[in-house]
Amino acid sequence: MSRDYDVIVVGAGPGGYVAAIRAAQLGLKTAVVEREHLGGICLNWGCIPTKALLRSADLLDQMREAKAFGITAGEAKPDIAAIVKRSRAVSAQLNGGIGMLLKKNKVDVIWGEARFKDAHTLEVAAPTKKPAEPAHPAPKGIKGQGTYSAEHIIVATGARPRALPGLEPDGNKVLTYFEAMVPKDVPKSLLVMGSGAIGVEFGSFYRSLGADVTIVELLPQILPHEDEEVAAFARKRFEKRGIRVLTGTRATKLDKSGAGVTVTLEGADGKTETVTVDKVISAIGVAPNTENLSLETIGVTTDRGGIVTDGLCRTNVAGVYAIGDVAGAPMLAHKAEHEGILCVEAIAGMDAHALDKTRIPGCTYCHPQIASVGLTEKAAKDAGHKIRIGRFPFIGNGKAVALGDTEGFVKTVFDDETGELLGAHMVGPEVTELIQGFATAISHETTEEHLMHTVYPHPTLSEAMHESVLSAYGRAIHI
Known part of the structure; x- marks a missing residue:
């Protein structure tokens, strides 16, 4: 049977637009359905704009400490209207970039809200959800309401804030x-x-x-x-x-x-x-966006609102897939992006590998920053590992001392028998940037020997990572 598309992705958040672009790269005729924002919650109301806000907060804190660095400045005060304006501008800039990427890769954008008519057909109507703010207008020439078919349909509708009875948000207080x-x-x-x-x-x-x-x-x-x-x-x-x-x-x-x-x-x-x-x-917490999709019409299995999938993002219904927050924890944008790619590559017949969710790094951008990947100390013990623990405080790191930001530490968890790095946990300056080094190491099943013999540049915060590894085996130098 002839279909309108090879792949339709429902939702243009991080997982959805990445899946659509990768599908187009692989020669599949592709469309993405979006009801509100290109880039989804992450780009418009989550990851990106919050980091813009937190950047302003960091600068404010640093300006208050200027005297300690030999700098005389006036009193630092927040201008909340200007802070918010900058955050929204950052979001808008990236939103426009997603549109250009989809156009560049010849991905059709269908503007509206989709529901399943059958496992290979979507009906797209005007959105029932009121946007949190006026949606970015659909560019001219983009497709709108109607019925569209595809051999493969990927659900990437994300999640929304969860509310408890009696504690519901009212948007005011x-x-x-x-x-x-x-x-x-x-x-x-x-x-x-x-x-x-x-x-x-x-x-x-x-x-x-x-x-x-x-x-x-x-x-x-x-x-x-x-x-x-x-x-x-x-x-x-x-x-x-x-x-x-x-x-x-x-x-x-x-x-x-x-x-x-x-x-x-x-x-x-x-x-x-x-x-x-x-x-x-x-x-x-958040709740998956599965309402109004008519999943029950085609018999897709759900669990507590989320869509149940296998390691390649396939649901129990042939031709229907789910990625990102709507498919369950961890609800992280980079997890959604990776799932989008492996899902599409599996559809295209490539040698795709199931995602090991224990090896997905997590970052929290509070002050101090927090980042981690792999098993915690408790989880490693509970899994039956005999472990070695390494720790190194940033107070012993020259770059941290020079930055005036020495509170925090790096902690590493190794399997005592094999030397495999099982987990890494960090709190302190710029650890959200540092964690990818350990994420790469864990994905390659790196051992302590590899990490010990890796040369870390000086002076950098990353040297604390090296020292933590050395510490696990009684070889730390600077503590």
Whole structure:
């Protein structure tokens, strides 16, 4: 049967547009359906604009410390309107770039919201979801509403902020990351529900701008997916910055009847307290966007809202695939991009390999920065490994001393029998850039011998990575 396309991708976020471009590169006639933003949440309301905001916060913090570096400057004050304006401009610039990339690779863009008619046919209609802000207008000549068919359909619809009953955001006093990213002013006080990457990044940002910040986490540890030692260090640093951190605590009630929000908090011991703040940010996770796709019509298997896939992103329905956040954790843009490529290469008959999700690096851009890849110390032990642990503090690194940013450390986890690097965990200056060195090492099943004999340039922060490896085997030089 003749079809309109070889591949249609539903959703033009990081996974979707990358999948579409790779499919076109492989000679497949390709289209992507988008209802709101080219680049998806990551580019428009997540990864990119938040990093622009955090860059402004970092500069603000550095200017406040200028005297320590021999520089006399006036009082540093945030201009929140200008900070937000720059963040949105960065997002808009990259959004336009995605459009040019799709055009360059001859990928058709279909503007609207798709639902399955059958496993190879989509009906595209006007979006039912109201955009968080006016959507970037569809360029002239782009296809719109109608029925389109393809041999292969890839779902890449992403996820949205999750809400709990009774604690729902209202966009005014109780915010999701959408509203938290475009504040009109800086609240004097703020409570953040959730201490994952989104929660601590916004907590860090608003603290730099002068807000009194409280972070509430239900679990016993903040940053629950990070190594315990790294999370404990980060907590101390947050508290040193004046951020109040409450673990083993949950918000049970939000009273918005007053000028601010009165939050009832319950600890693990059952004791309660109330806290009144100007604003609350809900950062308790995300939920997959599977509504309105009519997945039930074609019998696609889902689990807690997410689409179930195998190692090559195939669903239980032939010709239907899912990638990125809609297909489950870890919900990271770079995971979505990688899945998009391997999914399309498998469709094209190439020798694609299933993604090992334990080897995906994670980065959190709070202050201090946090980055990790592979198994935590606890996870390695639980998996039955006899391990060696290496640690090296940035206070022993010459570049960190010169930068005036020495708080933090690098931690490495090795298998004691084989020497294989199992995990690496970092907290401190620019670790979100450094982690890729360890990610590459883990993907190649590198051993301690390889890493010990690698020459690291001096003076660089990366030398702390080398010293951490040496430390695991009792050979560290500078500590």
